[in-house]
Amino acid sequence: MGMLCLGFSYAQEKYIDRKGVVVFEASEKLFEPVKAKNESVSVLFDASNNKIASLALMRGFRFKNPLMQEHFNENYIESHQYPKALFKGEIMDFDIAHANSTTKQYAIKGTLEIRDIAKAIESTVQIQKIENIIAIHGSFIVLPEDFKIEIPKIVKNKIAQRVLVKLDFKLIGDYEE
Amino acid sequence: MRNRRARLLVIGLLLAVLMVIVYKMIYPEPRNIAMQSADFTLSAKELAQEMSHAEMAKKYGDKVVHTFGRISAIDGNVITLEDGVVVHLLDNSGLELEKGDSIAIKGRCIGYDDLLEEVKLDQASIIQDK
Numbered sequence: 001m002g003m004l005c006l007g008f009s010y011a012q013e014k015y016i017d018r019k020g021v022v023v024f025e026a027s028e029k030l031f032e033p034v035k036a037k038n039e040s041v042s043v044l045f046d047a048s049n050n051k052i053a054s055l056a057l058m059r060g061f062r063f064k065n066p067l068m069q070e071h072f073n074e075n076y077i078e079s080h081q082y083p084k085a086l087f088k089g090e091i092m093d094f095d096i097a098h099a100n101s102t103t104k105q106y107a108i109k110g111t112l113e114i115r116d117i118a119k120a121i122e123s124t125v126q127i128q129k130i131e132n133i134i135a136i137h138g139s140f141i142v143l144p145e146d147f148k149i150e151i152p153k154i155v156k157n158k159i160a161q162r163v164l165v166k167l168d169f170k171l172i173g174d175y176e177e
Numbered sequence: 178m179r180n181r182r183a184r185l186l187v188i189g190l191l192l193a194v195l196m197v198i199v200y201k202m203i204y205p206e207p208r209n210i211a212m213q214s215a216d217f218t219l220s221a222k223e224l225a226q227e228m229s230h231a232e233m234a235k236k237y238g239d240k241v242v243h244t245f246g247r248i249s250a251i252d253g254n255v256i257t258l259e260d261g262v263v264v265h266l267l268d269n270s271g272l273e274l275e276k277g278d279s280i281a282i283k284g285r286c287i288g289y290d291d292l293l294e295e296v297k298l299d300q301a302s303i304i305q306d307k
Contacts, residue, residue: 016293018252018255018263018293018295019252019253019255019265039265039299040255040263040265040287040297040299042290042292042293042295044292044293053292054292055290055291055292055293057287057288057289057290057297058288059238059239059285059286059287059288060287060288060297060299065204066204066205066206066207066208067203067204067205073239079238079239080234080235080238083234083238083288083289084288084290084291086292172252
């Protein structure tokens with residue numbers, strides 16, 4: 001399957017989440033919250049080399065207001081043409097052998113690709129490991145202009161210029177195969 | 178006096194109706210996938226095969242799909258059909274599903290995940306008595 005081309009060597013070092021949660025928020029005070037949640041994000045982590053990849057389908061982001069969701073897909077992201085966001089990177093200095101239920105902080109480096117435009121991302125994540133589950137929490141900031149997303153003047157003051165992206169992943173060790 | 182009061186009442190009512198209409202336009206009801214009829218009906222194997230071609234995202238993206246197949250994995254409310262279609266059920270309480278069961282579902286196709294090579298459907302519900 002697809003994991004092969006990412007260079008996964010040992011089955012027991014591969015961790016997968018199919019229902020990862022990514023929330024983004026670009027709300028401005030006094031205006032209707034601009035917030036969406038995707039609860040079907042895929043995450044793949046290889047503990048042998050600390051490489052992590054995550055894919056979010058744009059249509060999977062759900063807003064409270066269906067009109068806002070439509071604008072997000074049709075006007076800003078153009079989901080029919082660019083259906084996904086893909087992050088590929090590495091968790092720095094992580095050692096699976098020493099990971100445990102104590103939450104520790106790690107640097108994460110990689111690239112985020114949206115609308116065929118790759119942008120370097122550096123942030124910190126909190127990681128804990130309980131049995132065969134690795135929990136990863138974190139957040140980072142992106143700017144719409146980094147991905148050539150134009151916000152029309154008429155709504156410019158209703159959408160924050162800095163978009164906060166929060167992630168919450170629970171990866172399960174794939175020990176079966 | 179009475180006439181005037183009646184007129185005010187009518188105007189008030191009309192305004193209230195107008196406000197409701199405008200509100201519904203600005204804040205439409207979220208889609209209820211379970212109540213919508215399917216745009217496409219095909220087996221999970223066919224769907225996985227079709228969606229593995231990138232250009233198919235346009236055809237199925239955001240569409241209501243009725244699909245069926247054998248359960249290859251279950252993880253809470255997330256069910257995988259035929260190792261290639263991942264279905265996020267709205268609610269699977271009260272259902273006893275097991276690996277190997279054949280089921281039919283209806284859900285919204287959100288696209289193809291080329292990291293895990295799977296089609297993803299969300300807001301899905303199980304269709305009884307296939």
